[in-house]
Structures are given as C-alpha cells and as structure tokens.
Amino acid sequence: MDFVTVIGFDDIIYNFQNQGLVAVTSWVLMTFLYVLPYNLIVAHMGSTFAERGGGITSWMRETNGDTVGYYAAWFYWITGLPYVVDVANSVVISLGWIITGNGNIQAHLGNAWFGITTAAIFVVFIWIQHLFKNKSLEVMSTIGGGAMFIMTVLFVVMTFVGLAKGNPIATHPFNFKAFLPKDFFSLGFLSTFGLFVFAMNGSELAAPYTADMKHPAKDFPKALKMIAIMTMFLTLLGTFSLGVYFNAHKLPNDLKMNGSYYAFLRIGEQFGLGKSLMYLFAGVQGIYMLAQLAVILDASTRVFLSDVAKRFMPRQLTKKNSDGLPINGYWMTTILCALIMALGGLLPKINDIFNWLLNLNGIVSPASTCFLFWAYLMVRIHPERFPKPSYTYLKNRHVAIFVGAWMLGITALLALLGFFPTDATADTFALQLAMNIIVPIGMVVLGFMMPWIAKRQQSGNAFKPATWNLITIVTDVALIALVSYGLATSILASAPNVLKWGVILVIDVIMVAVTLSATRNGRHGIVTEEN
Numbered sequence: 001m002d003f004v005t006v007i008g009f010d011d012i013i014y015n016f017q018n019q020g021l022v023a024v025t026s027w028v029l030m031t032f033l034y035v036l037p038y039n040l041i042v043a044h045m046g047s048t049f050a051e052r053g054g055g056i057t058s059w060m061r062e063t064n065g066d067t068v069g070y071y072a073a074w075f076y077w078i079t080g081l082p083y084v085v086d087v088a089n090s091v092v093i094s095l096g097w098i099i100t101g102n103g104n105i106q107a108h109l110g111n112a113w114f115g116i117t118t119a120a121i122f123v124v125f126i127w128i129q130h131l132f133k134n135k136s137l138e139v140m141s142t143i144g145g146g147a148m149f150i151m152t153v154l155f156v157v158m159t160f161v162g163l164a165k166g167n168p169i170a171t172h173p174f175n176f177k178a179f180l181p182k183d184f185f186s187l188g189f190l191s192t193f194g195l196f197v198f199a200m201n202g203s204e205l206a207a208p209y210t211a212d213m214k215h216p217a218k219d220f221p222k223a224l225k226m227i228a229i230m231t232m233f234l235t236l237l238g239t240f241s242l243g244v245y246f247n248a249h250k251l252p253n254d255l256k257m258n259g260s261y262y263a264f265l266r267i268g269e270q271f272g273l274g275k276s277l278m279y280l281f282a283g284v285q286g287i288y289m290l291a292q293l294a295v296i297l298d299a300s301t302r303v304f305l306s307d308v309a310k311r312f313m314p315r316q317l318t319k320k321n322s323d324g325l326p327i328n329g330y331w332m333t334t335i336l337c338a339l340i341m342a343l344g345g346l347l348p349k350i351n352d353i354f355n356w357l358l359n360l361n362g363i364v365s366p367a368s369t370c371f372l373f374w375a376y377l378m379v380r381i382h383p384e385r386f387p388k389p390s391y392t393y394l395k396n397r398h399v400a401i402f403v404g405a406w407m408l409g410i411t412a413l414l415a416l417l418g419f420f421p422t423d424a425t426a427d428t429f430a431l432q433l434a435m436n437i438i439v440p441i442g443m444v445v446l447g448f449m450m451p452w453i454a455k456r457q458q459s460g461n462a463f464k465p466a467t468w469n470l471i472t473i474v475t476d477v478a479l480i481a482l483v484s485y486g487l488a489t490s491i492l493a494s495a496p497n498v499l500k501w502g503v504i505l506v507i508d509v510i511m512v513a514v515t516l517s518a519t520r521n522g523r524h525g526i527v528t529e530e531n
Contacts, residue, residue, distance in 0.1 A: 007231045008288060009152050009281075010090070011199035012238040013259035014358060018192035018422060020248035021171060021178045027235040030196050031228075034410070037403055039228045040393040041376045042204045043221035047389035048379055050216050056204050060371055062386065063378035070312040072371040074447040079364035081333065082439070085340050086357045087293050088122040089114075093257060093354075094286040101275060103258035106350050114350050115341050122337055125293045144291030147284040151264075152234050158267050159241035167270060171248040178248065187420055194362030194418030197411060199235075201369050203227060221391040256423070257354045260285065312451045343435055347428060355423040356432055363418035364440055366411045373408035380404060 015023045045059050056076055061069030092114060096105040105114065163169075171178065183189055203224055213219045242248075245266045246255070252262065261278055268277035316328045344353040379386050380400045394400035421432035 006201070006203050006227055007199060007234055008148055008292075009155070009234075009238065009260050009263075009285075010256075012152075012235055012242065013263070014195050014256050015192070015199060016239055016242045016246075016248070017251050017255040017259065018195065019181075019189070020251070021174075021239070021243045022181045024179050024236060024239045024243075025181065026193070026196060027232075027239060030193075030200065031232045031235070034197070034407070035200050035231055036228050037393075037407055038201065039203050039224040040221070041372065041404070041407065043224045043391050044389055044393040045204075045372070045376060045379065046216075046220045047391040048386055050220075050390070056372055056375070059375040063375045066312070070451065071447060072375075074450065075443065076368045076371060078336065078443045078447065079368040081336050082340055082357055082360045082364060084122055084293065084333075085118065085337050085344075086354075086361060087289050088118045088125075089354055089357065090289045091121050091286055091293070092117045094282045094289065097258075097261050097282040098279065098286070101279075103254065103261055109350070111345055111347075111350060111353065114353070115345055119338060119341060122293065123334055125290075144284075144288040148288045149230065149234070151281055151284050152238055155263065155267060156237045156241050158271065159244050162267070162270055163244065167244075169244050170246055171243045174243065178243075187417070188422065190414075191417040191420035191422050192362075194366050194414045195358065197369065197414055198358075198361045198365040200231065201365060204372055218390065254351045256358060257351050312454055314450060314453045315457055317450070340439065343439065346431060346435070352423075352428055352432075356421075356435065359418065359422055359432070360436060360439060363415055363436060364443065366415035366418065367440070370408055370411050370415070373404055373411060377401060377404040377408065 012023075015026065019026055045056075049058055049062055057069055057073040060072035064072075092109075093103070093105060096108060097103060100108060109117065181189060242259075242263060245263055246252075246259075252259070255262070261282060264281040265275060265278040268274060317332065319328055340357075344356060347353050347356060380397055383397065394403060419433070419436045421429055421436060424432040
C-alpha cells in the first residue's frame with residue numbers, strides 16, 4: 001500500500017522533462033540526502049508512537065500539543081487535495097489513450113469536458129471510498145503498485161536489451177557531461193526540486209495502517225527500507241532509459257502528461273509489438289491511479305479525523321452519519337477539489353492544467369512534509385518526554401538533530417522555490433504565478449478559520465443567516481464566473497455568440513437555482529449549523 005503512495009513511472013517522467021539526463025544526478029543526490037533520511041525518520045516516528053492511529057497528526061499532537069496537532073492535520077489533509085485532482089486527471093488521460101490510442105485529449109474533450117470527467121471520477125471515489133475495507137485496499141494497492149513496478153522494470157530491461165542489440169540512442173551527446181547540471185544555482189533549475197520531494201514523499205501515509213501488521217515495530221521500518229531501495233532502482237535506471245528513447249535536449253511539451261505512454265509506445269514499436277505495450281501500460285496506469293485515489297482519500301481522512309481535537313473543528317465537520325462517516329467532510333472535500341479544478345480551467349489548454357497542478361503539488365506537498373521533520377526534531381531534542389522507540393534512526397542524538405534540521409530547512413526552501421512556474425509560457429506565466437500564490441494562501445486562511453468558527457459556535461451559531469447568505473452569494477458568483485469562462489474558452493469557443501452565451505446563461509441559472517434551494521432548505525433545518 002505504501003509503495004503506491006511514494007513512487008510511480010510518471011514521477012520519473014515529470015522530473016525528466018524538467019531536468020533531462022541531469023535528473024539522474026539529482027535522483028542520486030536526493031536518494032542519499034533526502035529519501036533515505038526521510039523514510040528512516042518516518043520509521044523512527046512510527047516506532048515511537050506505534051499505538052497512535054493518526055500518523056503525522058498524532059505525532060504533532062504528542063510532540064507539540066493539540067493546537068499544533070490540529071494545524072498539522074488540517075494542512076496535511078488539504079495539501080493533498082491538488083494531488084487528488086491530479087490523480088483523477090491521470091485516470092481520464094489513461095482512459096483517453098485506451099479509447100483513442102493517442103494522447104490528443106485536447107481534440108477529443110477540451111477543457112470543460114476534461115474537467116467534468118475528472119470531477120465525476122473523484123466525486124465517485126470520494127463518496128464510495130468508505131466502502132473499501134482495509135483488505136480490499138490492500139488487494140487493490142498490491143495489484144496496482146505491483147503491476148506498476150513490473151511495468152517499470154520491464155521498460156528498463158527492454159531498454160538494455162535494445163542497447164545490447166545495437167538500437168540507437170535518442171539523446172546526443174550521451175556522455176558523462178550530459179548528466180551534470182550546467183547552471184545549478186539558477187532559479188529555474190532549483191525550482192524543479194520541489195517535484196522531487198513530491199515524487200518521493202508520502203511514506204508516512206502508511207502509519208495509520210501499521211497496527212494491522214503482525215509485528216509493526218519491526219516490520220514497518222523494514223518496509224520503509226525496502227521502499228527506499230525500490231525507489232532508487234526505479235528512478236535511476238528509469239531516467240537513464242528515458243534518455244535512450246527521448247532526446248533529453250529537445251523533449252515534447254506534453255511529456256509530463258503523455259510521456260509514459262509515448263515511452264511504451266516507442267519501445268513496443270522498436271521490438272515489433274505495435275501499440276500492445278502502450279495499451280497494457282494504460283490499463284495498469286488506470287488501476288494504479290485508482291488505487292492511489294482510494295488509499296489517499298482513505299488514509300488522509302484517517303489522518304485528519306482520527307486524532308484531531310474536536311474543539312478546533314466546526315460542529316458540521318465533526319458530524320457523522322449512521323455509518324460513522326464524516327459526511328460533511330466529504331462535502332467539503334468535493335467543493336474544494338471542484339474549486340481547484342475550476343481555477344485550473346482558467347488556463348488555455350489541458351496540458352497547461354496538468355502541468356500547473358503538478359507544480360502546485362511541488363509547493364504544497366513539501367510544505368506539509370515540514371511537519372514531519374519538526375515532530376522528529378522535538379522527539380530527538382526531548383527524548384525523555386516520549387516512549388523509547390523499537391527502531392532508532394541515528395543513535396547519536398546530536399547527529400540526529402542536525403539531520404532533522406537539515407531535512408526541515410531544505411524541504412521548506414524547496415517549497416518556497418516551487419512558487420516559480422517552471423512550465424509556464426510567456427502568456428501564462430503571470431496567471432500561474434498568481435494561482436500558485438492564491439491557492440496556498442487560501443489553504444492557510446481556511447485552516448485558521450476553522451478554530452475561529454468553532455470558538456464562535458461555543459456561544460451559539462457562528463454566523464447570522466444574513467452572513468451565511470452573503471457567503472453563499474460571493475461563492476456562487478465566483479463559481480459562475482469560472483464556469484462561464486471555462487465554457488466560453490473551450491467547448492463553446494467556436495459556437496455562434498448567441499448559442500454560446502445562451503448555454504452559459506442556462507447553466508448559470510441552474511447553479512443559482514440549486515444554491516437558492518439549498519439556502520432555503522437551510523432555513524427549514526436541512527442545512528443548518530446544528531446539522
């Protein structure tokens with residue numbers, strides 16, 4: 001299950017487009033300076049708090065108190081939402097390759113239908129993920145993660161078999177200098193490392209499941225060490241193999257979105273297999289991404305709700321239905337994911353949307369990971385306050401504190417550098433930079449609002465009906481504007497103006513009617529603060 005959340009073939013593709021063959025050197029450095037310490041720190045924390053079920057949320061509460069624990073839980077949960085949307089996007093793209101046999105999804109769907117299809121996928125999974133039990137998640141993850149690992153190994157092996165037969169190398173020159181960075185300290189180059197952290201983190205998501213292992217204190221560290229070895233194998237040899245089939249000095253603009261399929265398409269054609277390998281990979285990719293979606297939604301919900309002090313949360317979010325599910329939490333997840341998708345719809349092409357979401361993950365994912373290293377620092381600075389772990393990463397406490405500080409500092413720096421829009425064109429640079437700033441600020445503001453609302457609710461309702469109506473109107477206007485823009489610039493762009501704006505008007509009227517209906521029902525007790 002844990003491997004599914006850490007690394008995949010696409011993670012290699014993303015960083016290959018950003019850095020070319022230089023990514024091999026970056027993977028080596030990141031493996032020894034980041035991946036190994038990261039996984040072993042998670043193993044140490046999991047062993048220290050083996051009885052706690054909230055993962056990083058529990059660790060922050062135990063080391064820093066309830067207030068900090070709440071903020072860690074909130075930010076860790078909400079920063080995973082862009083990735084939820086990204087994973088759902090990837091499922092749509094895999095379906096596109098299976099159905100059409102090519103990666104020209106823009107011609108077949110356009111921005112609006114791409115967004116609608118993505119929304120349908122993640123909404124379905126948000127609302128059915130509670131049906132998955134641990135055993136079904138294990139089976140789905142084993143199939144998806146195992147198949148993805150096998151496909152990547154197959155790609156690497158076939159690459160070396162092809163080289164042994166004398167097949168040509170696409171990258172020229174393919175020598176030692178091609179693997180070395182030319183301008184290491186440039187902003188454009190350093191800003192790409194946030195995606196390396198994004199590609200490698202996530203192993204702490206398995207922490208809530210450690211209690212299901214036979215010998216969690218011993219087996220959890222072993223599992224994380226194995227993941228580090230698998231990650232090193234996939235990233236180093238996978239990036240090398242990509243340099244054989246793609247000219248690293250002149251890569252396709254849509255490589256992040258379609259590169260995995262291009263890779264298996266090229267290797268299949270080289271070995272006389274036609275498109276069969278590509279279709280096989282597309283199927284595996286779909287299963288792998290669906291497994292990721294299920295695990296991430298289930299694990300992040302556990303992390304957020306299993307060990308968060310309820311006094312920080314509004315009553316609505318702590319409410320559970322008859323099955324014990326945080327039903328309003330699902331609604332909030334749905335709305336926030338829709339808002340992220342709607343913002344992405346402001347960009348002109350699907351490839352731009354895909355790349356922006358990836359780069360956004362390169363900001364918020366490292367930022368949320370900082371909580372892990374802060375908790376580790378507290379455990380090593382004050383060992384007398386916490387249980388003695390069955391596994392200890394770095395026996396020397398002073399060395400451990402230095403390593404923890406290094407991991408915290410470099411992760412925070414890479415999160416800040418990620419605000420630079422690496423893939424943006426001159427036309428979209430300003431828009432993407434603004435979106436990179438607006439989304440994280442929105443996450444922070446929303447996180448601070450929750451305890452504020454909860455505090456106001458202690459003396460009654462947080463807001464008067466007029467205030468709720470104002471919030472509803474503002475939200476509705478923003479959504480209508482985004483939907484109208486998306487429709488006008490995508491599927492309706494070539495339609496006559498009368499038809500185009502007529503369709504937009506009908507959709508906007510429906511949105512207003514739904515909102516007014518919900519507001520009116522709220523006055524009758526269906527959607528109230530108490531409910």
